[in-house]
Amino acid sequence: MTDSPLILAVPSKGRLQENAAAFFARAGLVFSQSRGALDYRGTLTGVPDVEVAFVSASEIVSQLASGAAHLGITGEDLIREQIPDADDAVELLTPLGFGYANVIVAVPQAWIDVRTMADLDEVAADMRARHGRKLRVATKYVNLTRRFFAERGISDYLIVESLGATEGAPGAGSAEIVVDITTTGATLKANALKILDDGLILRSEANLVASARAAWTDKALKAATAVLTRIAAEEEARTSREVRAALDPSRVSGLSSLAQQFGASLPFGQPTGREVVLHCKVSTVFEIVAGLQAIGAQDITVRTFDYLFRPTNALTERLLGRMG
Template sequence: MLRFGIPSKGGGYDATLALLESCGLRVTRANPRQYTATLRGLPDTEVLLHRPADIVEKVASGNIDIGVSGLDLIHEQRSDDADLLVIFDDLGFWRVELVFAVPQGWVDVDSWADLADLAVEMKARGQRLRIATKYVDTVRNFCYRQGINDFELVESHGATEAAPSLGYADIIADITETGTAIRENKLKIVGGPLLRSHAALIGSRRSLRGDQAKLALVRQLLELIEARRRGRLFYSLTANVPGESVEVVGRKVTAKQELAGLQGPTISSVWSKFSTEESATSPWYAVNVVVPQEELLPAIDHLRSIGAFSITTLQVQHVFRSQSEAFERLLAALA
């Protein structure tokens, strides 16, 4: 069995289920209070529901083969662990930033350099700058790199935004998605993000290396995720275009190569519903091209310019390539 860890609740759980379902995979739980499930569409796979932080530890130790967690937790807990592999580094959700936030009343503090100066001033008064965070190692290393050398880290695992108002820290370093909770607690963000994070798929070198059965299942999962993530960036266009022949229409469509599909257009004759005489004098051809999302309107305008009629579009569900790039990277890392 391939052991697959996913977040047990919250936005991470909902987004993971949505991603898997978009790939044709469905998590099925016999009871919503159970912490095990099956994954329909991927045989011999057991889904285990855990806290994201626990998933990182269990994958690193080999107790879980693969799992979904945040890059912030991976960076904090196991950034230097060779047994923890980041298989797919951006699943497209759970986007947050690790930031410093200080009381809004600190009008003279707006940057990391200001924090470094403040730490020096506080040290001269016999005090230390207290930073509440659950990302102890990440924040410590970042502070040293930015020249913030005199500080005290106060470990916090909940309601970190309240630490300054409760008096057990001066500032905080915490993750935020919108900054709303920080503002509601009368804090402001200073400097840029210490770390940008999102959901990633991780794997255990210990349990995957040499296990061909598990690797075959991981390849199927990666193929689906990769193709789905890639497919969201493309549209399929179909239009009826008049022309003397397939060759003439093909030359018109490919006059702008960047708008003529991934490899080129697919062109086929249209069986006219009008009279044979009328269709013989003005034949029509169905043209299909797949273009990147940002080229959708230019491609439509190009088809219009060559006489296209009745253009329809569909968002592409999956784009598969000759092989899974993520799986090839995984094999190289295991080797």
């Protein structure tokens, strides 16, 4: 047990797969599927004690919830839907900037007077009173739907569990409305559905998620730290720049306040010669350049990094803070 490796669950198919592999590759983490392409287990090249499990986005959630996997990449929508006590079971370490999708309530476009959840409540009451039937909601997000409708005081409805092509349900007559996920809106449009004005249930994207129920052995923690350190260093690099300049030593007194003003650092301290080096956030680069010019700096260059390793990082701290 104390020897068990880190289990990292990554999407094996679907729209998250390529993005997840690209995300890890940027951090210098390359999957190798050891025994043939159909194998669902693999390793991370150059990082010991990691076992990669290739599974579906929804299976990743199950493995994180049960503790079968330590770390996983999956959609927040699936986490919130499949784990009732998500905040106890898992830690969302960071959103990953892909797999964006909104879970929404949509009704037929033909319902021109129905724009809000309150309008929907009236429709439901009306259907019940006039036809003795309940409003039917097609969805695979049963739990998210129940929670959202309850928060809005809507109880007169019936869930029709859908396993695919949810948006087709109203057209097919198996439900009146849907709760589903949308990104471009194309599927809703093709099915003549519209989103209610206050019908946004959740904004989802892919997240790096840690399981609170996995066995966090020293080995697993160490391997996770190695993985997270690289991911954090890649992110830090992507959002930072190096600014270099030649500055007359008589003018360096302005440097510290310039750095402070824009939250930049002088990684090598106050310059001893004419060479000044600053690290700053991407968004402040040109203000810092202007500030340097104002104190007479010359030959100013701006460079990007591949990786920027800090003594510590937010990802590792979150993990160790909770599981360490």
